[in-house]
Amino acid sequence: MKNSFFLFYFALVLVLSGCVFSSGDEFSPSTQLADYGVLGPPPTKVSKILDREVLVKAIASTAASSKLRLIETLYRKGEGTPFPEYRIFGVEPGSAYQLLGLQNADVLIAANGYVLFDPRKFQIFVRLLENEDHATLHVRRGGSPILLNIAIRPKKKGKSS
Numbered sequence: 001m002k003n004s005f006f007l008f009y010f011a012l013v014l015v016l017s018g019c020v021f022s023s024g025d026e027f028s029p030s031t032q033l034a035d036y037g038v039l040g041p042p043p044t045k046v047s048k049i050l051d052r053e054v055l056v057k058a059i060a061s062t063a064a065s066s067k068l069r070l071i072e073t074l075y076r077k078g079e080g081t082p083f084p085e086y087r088i089f090g091v092e093p094g095s096a097y098q099l100l101g102l103q104n105a106d107v108l109i110a111a112n113g114y115v116l117f118d119p120r121k122f123q124i125f126v127r128l129l130e131n132e133d134h135a136t137l138h139v140r141r142g143g144s145p146i147l148l149n150i151a152i153r154p155k156k157k158g159k160s161s
Contacts (some may be wrong), residue, residue: 043138046102051153056130058096063127065103068097070108070119082121083115085140086122094124101148107140 062068070086086108091097100107110116111125114136116139129135129152 003153042142043147045147045149046101047149047151048099049151049153051100052130052155055096055099055152058094058099059127061132062092063095063098067092068095070122072119073107084117085109086116086119088139096129100126100135100150102137102139103141105141106146109138109145111138112136113138129153 041078065092069089071089073087088097088102088106089104089109091102091104091106108116108122111122116122116125125135129150133152133154135150135152137150139146139148
């Protein structure tokens with residue numbers, strides 16, 4: 001019950017803050033990556049499978065001590081609307097970001113197919129993953145596009161937390 005209330009409250013805060021389906025350009029269906037047409041060559045696909053318990057612990061640990069920094073490096077123009085790209089720094093071993101497959105100096109382009117216009121939204125996105133089964137991240141590493149496909153295994157039955 002306590003977790004349900006927390007999730008409801010958190011989702012409400014996200015909706016009211018404009019993080020999910022806002023009417024602006026921050027994180028709405030109109031900001032889907034496909035609308036920008038600037039990915040260039042097809043990305044290299046990397047798949048990861050994470051255990052939910054490991055991810056939840058890493059998210060809690062990362063939230064308390066994260067030194068992750070997203071620095072806007074480029075406001076890229078494609079065929080459509082310009083969009084920002086963020087270079088990632090401070091990915092620590094064992095952090096949620098490292099578990100997701102991110103590395104220092106990666107350039108974050110999109111999360112679950114949506115362009116991020118505010119780097120704080122990415123940190124919210126990562127915290128929400130403990131309740132998801134799948135996620136995708138579009139990054140550029142060393143100039144090459146990479147699509148990180150992350151599958152999150154459900155909790156093992158019969159195991160108490």
